[in-house]
Amino acid sequence: MKKIYVVGAGPGGLTSAMLLAHAGYDVEVFEKENFVGGRTSSIQLGDYTFDRGPTFLNMMYLVREIFELTGRTLEDYVEPVALSPLYELVYADKRFTVSSDYDQMIETISKTFPGNEEGYTRYLQETHKKLEALAPLLQRKMDSVTDLLAPETLKALPELEFGKSLMDKLGKYFDDEQLQLAFTFQSKYLGMSPWNCPGAFSILSYIEQAYGIYHLKGGLNQLTKAMAKVLEEQGVKIHLNTPIKEVVQYKKRIEGIRLEDGQLLHCDDVVINADFGYALTKLLNVPKKRQWSPQKIEKKQYSCSTFMLYLGIDTQYDLQHHTILFAEDYRKNMEEISGTKVISKDMSIYVQNPVVTDDTLAPAGKSTLYVLAPVPNNFSEIEWNEVKQQYRDLLIATLEERLGLTDLASHIEEELIYSPIDWEEKMNVYKGATFNLGHQLNQMMTFRPHNHFAPYENCWLVGGGTHPGSGLPIIIESARITANLMLERDGQKTFPIKPLPQELDYRITELSHAGL
Structure with a gap:
């Protein structure tokens, strides 16, 4: 068994540890805090419990899928609650409630933004097809230019909406700027204004309405605590209160990690779940000539x-x-x-x-x-x-x-x-960039830090700073991509990827399949 060290017990690190341990690797996780979860952890103030970071849980099908890949059922560890309505938007002169129920949305739009009902139906139809085309880009590696030439990538390229902003795209469906904003506010968490964000990200609001938003009883922090429980069952050691001083390198290989107390631990591979900018400037020693080096990182765009x-x-x-x-x-x-x-x-x-x-x-x-x-x-x-x-x-x-x-x-x-x-x-x-590197097209796919992090043969990334990007479920997907790359390298069977499930409201599927 290869010895694998995971640096950081955030959701990406915990997911990769779960998958790799299930595949038979000898895995250990190192975390500087006395708790797991990173930004997806809890804060206790007296009798009050808070989530530290993420509070929206969408793409629940992906979270369930990861647990299933390790032979487990998510609901045995957490109690999901589907939210209805999803959220309320408050403008200077009105309020607008967003739902995952098609009839409710049509009724609300009719009352609040009359005349835009047909545009909403077209938005669902066309964005469903966009998501079907773009989903493979979020599920496969993007470590070289040749990955951009794969058939599914070439098929998806038109859906990236080159030269068209998110507001431009939403203007195709809705004639009121406030209603357009109702489908774009997620873009600021990608590091972009909706007037600059690529039109491809119209899928973000669609995912929420098509598949729902969930709360976990006790908070979303329960997800990473559940992952830690799975790792305990798998026999994986999580070292809390164990900060890393550096990732030790020799030529093109990672030899191990050095702890803050000076102890040097050797491993076959290291998976880095620390914040990417922090890891690059504090833990690694990447040559200046590389695209992602401490000298160049300040020039990148951040959230x-x-x-x-x-x-x-x-x-x-x-x-x-x-x-x-x-x-x-x-x-x-x-x-x-x-x-x-x-x-x-x-x-x-x-x-x-x-x-x-x-x-x-x-x-x-x-x-x-x-x-x-x-x-x-x-x-x-x-x-x-x-x-x-x-x-x-x-x-x-x-x-x-x-x-x-x-x-x-x-x-x-x-x-x-x-x-x-x-x-x-x-x-x-x-730099306090809570949502990591921005998601401009020049920092996505092959232009984002790769899951297999060159120039090292055995260094891997998971988290919001690598492909496919930030956001809790996308970070979880990054862990599966990384785990599959490692399995593929070692000639092992990789973890499968399920097709997109039927939407929470089946009528959305019927609308999109019916065409215009």
């Missing part, structure tokens, strides 16, 4: 960061599980986040109010509010330690005014602030 408030409050508000509040001038807000990199006074805010779904997260009659404001990453050089209290107060005031959270400040019992500086210094997120 925004996030300013977080985790609030334990002594009351409950009338809020959906997920609420997205748009800045009154959303385009200016996006430009300030990713372009000029200044703090927006007119901000966009995401609020999770999970107690409407899960009463285990707070004491009776109380609630947890997870508040996220997209902000510039640390290339902005904003002195967050000096302005974070002022920005926090502005966030609270905005929630009180625009969401009607009356006297929110007076109801806070527990509070934690997490700024971009905290993401960088406490969680080793390069």
